[in-house]
Amino acid sequence: MLGTGILKGLFITAKNLVGSYYDKERLTTLQYPEEAANIPENYRNFPFLVFDGEDAVSTLRCVACKMCEKECPPQCIYIVSEKDEKGKIMRRPKVFDIDISVCMGCGICAEVCPSSAIKMDHIFEVTAKDRFSDLLLHRDQLAKSVDYYKQIHPTDFAVEEKARAEKKRVAEEKAQAAAAATAAKAAAAAKTATAATPKTDVAKAATATAAV
Amino acid sequence: MTPPNTSFTASSASARAPASAPASPNIRAVHDDFHGDLLEVSMGPHHPSTHGVFRMNVTLDGEVVVKLQPVFGYLHRNHEKIAEQNSYLAAIPYTDRLDYLSSLTNNWAYVRAVEQLVGIAVPERAEYLRIILGELARIINHACLVGFLLNDLGTSFTPLLYSLRERERMLDLVEELTGSRMMCNFFRFGGLRADVPADWLQRLDAYLGDGFARYLDEQDALLTGNEILLARTQNIGVLPPALAVSAGISGPMLRASGVPYDIRKVDNYSLYGRFPFQVPIGDHGDCYDRYMMRMLEMPQSVQIIQQAIEELPSGDFITPKQKNAGLRPKVGETYSRIEGPKGEIGFHLVSDGTGKPYRYRVRPPSLINLTALEDMCIGQTLADTVVILGSVDIVLGEVDR
Ligand code: SF4
Ligand code: SF4
Numbered sequence: 386m387l388g389t390g391i392l393k394g395l396f397i398t399a400k401n402l403v404g405s406y407y408d409k410e411r412l413t414t415l416q417y418p419e420e421a422a423n424i425p426e427n428y429r430n431f432p433f434l435v436f437d438g439e440d441a442v443s444t445l446r447c448v449a450c451k452m453c454e455k456e457c458p459p460q461c462i463y464i465v466s467e468k469d470e471k472g473k474i475m476r477r478p479k480v481f482d483i484d485i486s487v488c489m490g491c492g493i494c495a496e497v498c499p500s501s502a503i504k505m506d507h508i509f510e511v512t513a514k515d516r517f518s519d520l521l522l523h524r525d526q527l528a529k530s531v532d533y534y535k536q537i538h539p540t541d542f543a544v545e546e547k548a549r550a551e552k553k554r555v556a557e558e559k560a561q562a563a564a565a566a567t568a569a570k571a572a573a574a575a576k577t578a579t580a581a582t583p584k585t586d587v588a589k590a591a592t593a594t595a596a597v
Numbered sequence: 598m599t600p601p602n603t604s605f606t607a608s609s610a611s612a613r614a615p616a617s618a619p620a621s622p623n624i625r626a627v628h629d630d631f632h633g634d635l636l637e638v639s640m641g642p643h644h645p646s647t648h649g650v651f652r653m654n655v656t657l658d659g660e661v662v663v664k665l666q667p668v669f670g671y672l673h674r675n676h677e678k679i680a681e682q683n684s685y686l687a688a689i690p691y692t693d694r695l696d697y698l699s700s701l702t703n704n705w706a707y708v709r710a711v712e713q714l715v716g717i718a719v720p721e722r723a724e725y726l727r728i729i730l731g732e733l734a735r736i737i738n739h740a741c742l743v744g745f746l747l748n749d750l751g752t753s754f755t756p757l758l759y760s761l762r763e764r765e766r767m768l769d770l771v772e773e774l775t776g777s778r779m780m781c782n783f784f785r786f787g788g789l790r791a792d793v794p795a796d797w798l799q800r801l802d803a804y805l806g807d808g809f810a811r812y813l814d815e816q817d818a819l820l821t822g823n824e825i826l827l828a829r830t831q832n833i834g835v836l837p838p839a840l841a842v843s844a845g846i847s848g849p850m851l852r853a854s855g856v857p858y859d860i861r862k863v864d865n866y867s868l869y870g871r872f873p874f875q876v877p878i879g880d881h882g883d884c885y886d887r888y889m890m891r892m893l894e895m896p897q898s899v900q901i902i903q904q905a906i907e908e909l910p911s912g913d914f915i916t917p918k919q920k921n922a923g924l925r926p927k928v929g930e931t932y933s934r935i936e937g938p939k940g941e942i943g944f945h946l947v948s949d950g951t952g953k954p955y956r957y958r959v960r961p962p963s964l965i966n967l968t969a970l971e972d973m974c975i976g977q978t979l980a981d982t983v984v985i986l987g988s989v990d991i992v993l994g995e996v997d998r
């Protein structure tokens with residue numbers, strides 16, 4: 386019969402209308418400034434720099450390797466490495482600027498960074514009085530403490546720390562093994578030395594071999 | 598769901614009278630004494646029904662379209678040349694911004710092209726996850742399209758809001774996984790950026806089996822048999838199969854015209870050969886069939902996702918030690934395509950051995966599907982052109998690039 390399709394449709398809209406008042410699943414509106422939405426951990430907006438200790442500048446994790454600058458799709462990162470008095474490049478950024486009016490929030494900088502120094506932030510309420518200068522963030526504005534990073538990315542932080550501890554353990558073991566090997570070598574050398582020239586001071590010969 | 602006029606086979610008997618052939622552009626003399634002048638209307642670029650900044654210069658004889666000239670380029674962003682200035686990795690987030698309703702499949706198409714160029718193998722688990730995400734993108738796109746198409750028909754918002762409501766739920770899941778609702782940037786050469794947690798897959802599965810299934814039934818009951826919808830879409834904007842093929846139309850629009858061509862079946866790329874899904878084929882090539890193609894593809898995609906979640910093997914989500922930053926493919930060129938939600942999305946890459954593509958070219962399904970717009974609109978009324986454009990399913994980010 387003509388019109389049954391329309392009646393069926395009207396029944397559905399009526400059901401939805403009623404449901405929008407009672408259905409728990411449907412009452413999803415948040416009163417924004419008072420109520421905040423739940424932001425998932427993976428959410429990404431703008432990048433920030435992580436520092437480990439008290440002082441933002443000296444404990445910045447960034448080593449100014451410029452990987453992020455090279456890979457950033459809209460090329461909105463600008464880095465100048467710090468130089469000491471003799472002009473030798475130090476592993477620290479002197480200038481680290483991100484133009485967040487250009488940044489597309491892709492997260493590639495955080496992904497390519499070899500020292501976990503740049504991470505994606507959760508802030509989304511960014512206001513500025515000036516279109517150009519206020520949206521060009523400098524090193525000191527970008528630096529945020531590792532505690533903040535831990536707070537917004539707990540899972541990533543745990544994974545990274547575990548990997549770091551593992552790396553440290555492996556490095557330490559390696560160092561120990563290397564030390565043991567050197568010691569063994571030294572002892573062996575000392576033995577040969579003693580055998581060849583029995584009159585020489587054993588300890589002296591061992592030190593000489595170790596130094597080589 | 599039993600659609601009245603669409604079947605899974607290419608040639609079932611038509612229940613509808615065949616559409617009259619589109620009238621030729623010169624319907625009448627311009628200064629016919631009785632009919633007066635032709636009227637030229639510029640629809641857009643701000644017209645709400647043009648899905649973005651798209652303009653149609655329509656020449657009308659009374660209410661009937663005699664000529665239609667599409668004007669686009671308002672959203673041109675120099676996508677291809679920007680990609681040629683950047684590293685291979687840095688182009689991935691830009692592909693998100695092509696068809697911004699289905700960034701996951703755009704990522705996939707591009708990443709596949711680079712993988713083909715360099716010769717990177719993808720682990721099995723990554724392929725399964727890619728299929729899950731690709732089909733999810735298809736569902737999101739089609740749910741959106743159905744809503745917007747109905748909006749163009751003048752239902753002012755109800756079906757669109759129902760669609761967007763469901764899309765929000767899926768986008769919540771996407772955001773949780775990729776960090777962004779629409780600009781996912783999730784595919785990497787050799788796999789994905791991160792692994793997909795098991796509980797995420799479970800939640801997706803639960804949602805598709807429950808909430809989304811309900812939505813599909815609801816939308817179907819609300820719309821598919823609706824007399825007004827039938828009157829407004831059947832025999833409107835007919836695209837004959839021969840024209841569809843010669844114009845390079847692809848995707849659901851091509852299949853609505855009765856051409857059984859789905860790249861997932863034809864190329865069998867990724868692991869689609871393991872999924873016994875069906876491809877809906879239309880009979881008439883009108884707006885109604887194009888609408889039905891989307892409605893019928895959604896449950897198929899749901900089925901693919903469910904099967905993939907069930908069979909998902911363990912393993913790597915990306916080829917171990919795969920280099921993504923600073924990739925330098927050998928000299929060569931490649932073209933790779935996948936079946937995106939809107940049609941064939943392909944990337945043509947030429948490498949000169951440096952870290953940047955020498956040539957980067959996108960084959961955008963939206964733009965190429967749009968080329969048949971005038972042929973479909975001539976002889977229809979002005980109100981119908983809006984519906985026809987809606988049924989093409991364009992996203993201007995991809996048309997203008
Ligand atoms: S998030 Fe993307 S666009 Fe923004 S600074 Fe990092 S790499 Fe550049
Ligand atoms: S990639 Fe990391 S360490 Fe290197 S310059 Fe960027 S933030 Fe600093």
